Amino acid sequence: MQLLRIDWNVIFTIINLIVLYLALRHFLIGPVTKVMEQRKAMIDGQFADAKKTQDQAADLKKEYEKKLEKAHEESAEILEKARKSAQAEYDSKVNAADEEAGRIIKDAHKAVELERDKTVQELQSEIAVLAVAAAGKVLGEASTKENNQLLYNEFLAKAGGVNDTGSK
Amino acid sequence: MGNLSELLMEELNCETAFTIPVFGGIPVAESVVVTWVIMAVLIVAGIFLGRNLKVENPGKRQIAVETVVGGLHDFFYELLGEDGKRYIPYLMTVGTYIMISNMIGLFGLKSPTKDVGVTGALALMSIVLIEYSGVHQKGAKGFLKSFAEPIPIMLPMNILEVFIRPLSLCMRLFGNILGAFVIMELLKIVAPLLVPIPFSLYFDLFDGFIQAYVFVFLTSLFIKETIE
Amino acid sequence: MSLVAVGAGIAALTGIGAGIGIGIATSKATDAIARQPEADGKITKALLLGCALAEGTAIFGMVVGILIILFLG
Numbered sequence: 001m002q003l004l005r006i007d008w009n010v011i012f013t014i015i016n017l018i019v020l021y022l023a024l025r026h027f028l029i030g031p032v033t034k035v036m037e038q039r040k041a042m043i044d045g046q047f048a049d050a051k052k053t054q055d056q057a058a059d060l061k062k063e064y065e066k067k068l069e070k071a072h073e074e075s076a077e078i079l080e081k082a083r084k085s086a087q088a089e090y091d092s093k094v095n096a097a098d099e100e101a102g103r104i105i106k107d108a109h110k111a112v113e114l115e116r117d118k119t120v121q122e123l124q125s126e127i128a129v130l131a132v133a134a135a136g137k138v139l140g141e142a143s144t145k146e147n148n149q150l151l152y153n154e155f156l157a158k159a160g161g162v163n164d165t166g167s168k
Numbered sequence: 169m170g171n172l173s174e175l176l177m178e179e180l181n182c183e184t185a186f187t188i189p190v191f192g193g194i195p196v197a198e199s200v201v202v203t204w205v206i207m208a209v210l211i212v213a214g215i216f217l218g219r220n221l222k223v224e225n226p227g228k229r230q231i232a233v234e235t236v237v238g239g240l241h242d243f244f245y246e247l248l249g250e251d252g253k254r255y256i257p258y259l260m261t262v263g264t265y266i267m268i269s270n271m272i273g274l275f276g277l278k279s280p281t282k283d284v285g286v287t288g289a290l291a292l293m294s295i296v297l298i299e300y301s302g303v304h305q306k307g308a309k310g311f312l313k314s315f316a317e318p319i320p321i322m323l324p325m326n327i328l329e330v331f332i333r334p335l336s337l338c339m340r341l342f343g344n345i346l347g348a349f350v351i352m353e354l355l356k357i358v359a360p361l362l363v364p365i366p367f368s369l370y371f372d373l374f375d376g377f378i379q380a381y382v383f384v385f386l387t388s389l390f391i392k393e394t395i396e
Numbered sequence: 397m398s399l400v401a402v403g404a405g406i407a408a409l410t411g412i413g414a415g416i417g418i419g420i421a422t423s424k425a426t427d428a429i430a431r432q433p434e435a436d437g438k439i440t441k442a443l444l445l446g447c448a449l450a451e452g453t454a455i456f457g458m459v460v461g462i463l464i465i466l467f468l469g
Contacts, residue, residue: 009197013280013289016200020207021261028214029257032237035221035230042223336452343455346462382448389445 130158199283206268206280247388251305251395255297255388262290263384270345270376273352274368281345281379284338290383291338295330298390305395314394333390337383344379348372400468407464410457417450 134155138148188194217233226234240263244256269281280286302311315326348371355364425443429436 007285008194009200009283009285010289010292012196012200013203013286014293016203016207017262017265017289017293020210020265021258023207023211024214024261024264025257027211028218028233029237029260031218031221032233033241035223035226036234036238038223336456339459340448340452340455343458344451347455347458378444382444385441385445386448 127159130155197283197285198278199280199286202272202277202280203265203269203286205277206265206272210264210268244384244388247385248392248395252301252388252391255301255391258297259384259388262293262387263380266290266341266383267377267380270379271372273349273372273376279345279349279376281341282349284342287338287342287345290341291334294337294387294390295334297387298333298394299330301391302394333386337386341379341383344375348375400464403468404461404464407457407461410460411454414450414452414454414457417453418447421446421450 134151137154138151186196188196217229221230237260240260241256244259245253248255266281269279269286273279281290299311302314305311306314316323317326352364352368352371355367421443425439428439432439
């Protein structure tokens with residue numbers, strides 16, 4: 001009766017189990033675990049790569065946006081500048097025209113003045129001549145009351161004829 | 169009736185397959201021979217399945233192998249944690265071996281786990297592994313100290329536990345398989361046709377699987393407890 | 397011989413305890429899964445462990461029974 005037998009076979013079984021363990025670990029479990037770990041490492045690496053690429057893309061996009069904004073600003077600035085310079089040009093042109101007009105008007109005024117001065121001077125010289133003539137006549141002729149009256153009238157008539165335009 | 173019990177006894181007997189003619193003859197039990205058969209099958213299957221593994225574009229065979237090995241790995245890893253990772257291949261091997269041993273009754277061979285010598289050997293290896301894991305994790309000094317925890321009075325209990333744990337492991341496996349075997353043999357003697365099939369499904373497949381699971385589950389729990 | 401058989405039968409009574417224990421454990425586990433279906437895996441694990449330990453008593457009874465028959469019979 002050998003229902004419970006504990007003898008050499010325990011040792012055989014232990015040896016069997018150790019051999020089985022070493023063989024399975026060497027042929028099956030080891031390689032499979034290694035491959036799975038390698039694949040995991042590979043997938044992790046790929047994920048990291050994808051993340052890196054994505055980050056780079058995001059950076060580039062940000063940079064582009066910045067550049068675009070800068071360009072917008074620049075164009076606005078240029079427009080502003082152009083507008084300003086146009087305004088300045090316009091202003092200076094208008095000023096110059098104004099000045100020119102002022103000058104012309106002044107010149108005209110001056111010319112008129114000059115003319116008048118000349119006329120006055122001529123008149124004066126003529127009056128002097130008349131006075132001299134009147135004086136001569138007074139000295140030459142009798143200085144009577146009638147004569148004085150006559151002279152005076154003559155003078156008035158002469159002067160009036162000359163000065164008709166000026167002092168009325 | 170006497171005939172039946174005789175038949176049963178004959179089935180229960182652990183036969184000697186052959187005798188090695190040295191030291192006055194070393195008997196080699198049937199269970200050891202069956203173990204050799206299982207080993208041969210497992211190693212050949214392992215070599216076949218473990219060949220040509222590729223990191224990229226694995227074939228169907230490799231995916232199946234990875235699912236099984238990876239699932240077992242995850243199961244034990246969850247139980248043992250990072251510190252106990254190195255014992256996973258052993259537990260996988262033992263689990264596979266016990267499962268196939270329990271189920272080999274389906275092929276008409278006697279389960280090696282029905283022999284108390286085999287389960288005794290398994291329990292012996294479990295005790296060595298558990299205590300070794302303690303020494304490896306804590307060092308010899310820390311390991312000896314851990315016997316006096318949580319209080320020194322527990323010392324005899326802790327020492328007893330070292331032997332009780334594997335003994336209960338060994339006896340549980342042996343008793344379950346032997347019980348299932350006895351019932352199956354009785355059934356086969358009483359009703360040899362068709363009737364044993366559903367019982368065989370339960371006792372050989374389900375019970376075999378559960379016992380293998382419980383054995384490695386408890387072993388890894390004990391290891392975990394020791395290395396903590 | 398008959399006394400040995402009686403002894404073996406008494407040893408087999410350990411199965412009662414194991415049966416009751418496993419029954420209670422399973423009923424509680426079913427309850428727990430009904431309450432918290434998401435903790436399914438953990439409960440199953442604990443249940444298996446408990447069942448294995450409870451079953452141990454029955455197994456020991458059976459071993460004792462066998463030993464009685466073998467060594468006293």
